[in-house]
Amino acid sequence: MKRTRNTVQRQAVLDAIRALDGQHPTAAEVFEQVCNTPSETCPRLSLATVYRALDTLTAQKQIAEIRLGTVCRYDAGLDLHHHIICRQCGTVTDVCEDALPVTLYRKVEKCSGYIVADEPIQFYGLCPKCNKL
Ligand SMILES: [Zn+2]
């Protein structure tokens, strides 16, 4: 019985993240989205439940976690892609994988001796909105 309840809660959290696709919501934003999506099948969730569901979904690789200092954001897009993060407002935007030339990886490997892993890279800057201020 408990298991079923957990599954329903996790599905509600997953749906919320998918609804916010491309926005890379924080746990609080996911929570808000779940609250704003009334559902007869879904019991009211607490923020703690949302955190637990996010941990489980991340462990199950159904979503990706982006750690930014002390804040975690969540991504429903599982294809390898990179992110650019606004230093000013914290917006996270997707950067498609082919924005980076393959030769970049080879150059990094050459000068470091490492083999570069297929992992998302984070860029930092000012988003177009903050750039105008
Ligand atoms: Zn910004």
Ligand SMILES: [Zn+2]
């Ligand atoms: Zn992303």
